Amino acid sequence: MGSQGNGDGQFNRPYGIAIDGRGHVYVTDSELHRIQEFDANGIFLNKWGSQGSDDGQFRFPFDITVDNRNGHIYVPDAQNNRIQKFDLDGNFISQWGSAGSGDGQFSFPNGVALDRNGDVYVSEATNHQVQKFNANGNFLNRWSGTITVPEALKVQLDAQGGTVHPAEQVKQYHATYGEGSDGVTVDHLPKPEREGYTFEGWFTEADGAGLEVTNTSRVTSLEDHTLYAKWTLNYPSIPVIRSVEAGDSSVTLKWKAIPNADGYNLYQRTETGSYGAPIIITDRSVLHYTYEKLTNGTRTFFKIEAFNRRGQAGLH
Structure with a gap:
């Protein structure tokens, strides 16, 4: 039974499975944040759950277990750091737990099991421990493995x-x-x-x-x-001319500094000419230049370019 998808009887990432006394099969889907119920032949019967933190919602339900004697289902809700309890029809009954490392608190609970007395055992991926509760979620005991985690x-x-x-x-x-x-x-x-x-x-x-x-x-x-x-x-940004001070045969250009520029190229052309090689190459500390070869009646154009070791910016 099953195929990839989010319809009834479909799965995205089925993870945990449990069977009740009637032979009904319950499957958690950690990525669709829900539980589906099937009969023993794989016929879809029921589903519950959606992504969220309200009662009956989940954020990555991994494992599941069934208390056949009392008709309860327990699901560790990993990213919500809690255990949820349902009846066999998926109706919410109760929940317990919160984020932390104290008694009854969890850090990504991802495993659950029952003993014959109905006590609930929960494993935690991050706190490296197992906690024991009664059927009502009251804390009873805990034990840790041999994994040692350094102090902060x-x-x-x-x-x-x-x-x-x-x-x-x-x-x-x-x-x-x-x-x-x-x-x-x-x-x-x-x-x-x-x-x-x-x-x-x-x-x-x-x-x-x-x-x-x-x-x-x-x-x-x-x-x-x-x-x-x-x-x-980054490539340097395009320099901005801050001021132009013109004289009879000269002009002084001043531009704003570009923080990541290593230097600047200044180009010049007349109305009928074209830009060639830079007329001057400055380092990053020089932010002005005076051109002294203006000719009356001839329009002259200037462009400035910033550069660094990665490359050149556009012209202004």
Whole structure:
């Protein structure tokens, strides 16, 4: 049974499966955020759920289990950090849990099972533990595996010529670079600014060397460390003439500075001529030029071009 799609009896990413005492089959679809019910022959019977955080909605339901003795279904709602409880027809009964690492709190719960007493066991992908509850969601116990997670590490952010807000130059991360020091709070890597450049990301070594780090990258270092910004130089923008001061046989041109320019080319032509090679090439600190070969009655035109090591901008 089944095919790809979002219609009745179709799936996008079926993940968990459970069978009740009648032989009915329940399947979670983590990407369609719903549960479908079938008979033992694969005939579609029912569905419930949609993407969201209200009662009966889901954000990535993975596992599912059925309490046949009491007629209940339990579903770990991973990104909502909770467990939802339904009857066998999909009617919402209750829910428990919130984001965190305390008793009864979760960080991406993705597995669920029952014992013969009806107690509920929930595994968590990020907190590296299993918690035990009674059928009403009351916390009973917890235990962790042997995985050790380092304490929150200080991460220095080196903008490599750009700017990062002073409050964000040193941050603390726990499991991933998109989590705060509590391992839960989303605290994304900041985006620095640098005039004339495009930010390409954070890397473990300077100048774009090493590994690129994003908000979903796991923190694997066991020590405080530094991340480095990578930049790509933009083409310079088109210079703007700030003023023109004309004399009898000369004219002084002044233009505005372009932040990422290494220098400027100035071109000249008469009304009947054409632009050739630059009449002068200046460095970035020179923002004016006086041309002293004007001829009365002859119209003269000028254009200025900014350049840097990546290339040249258009003419103005």
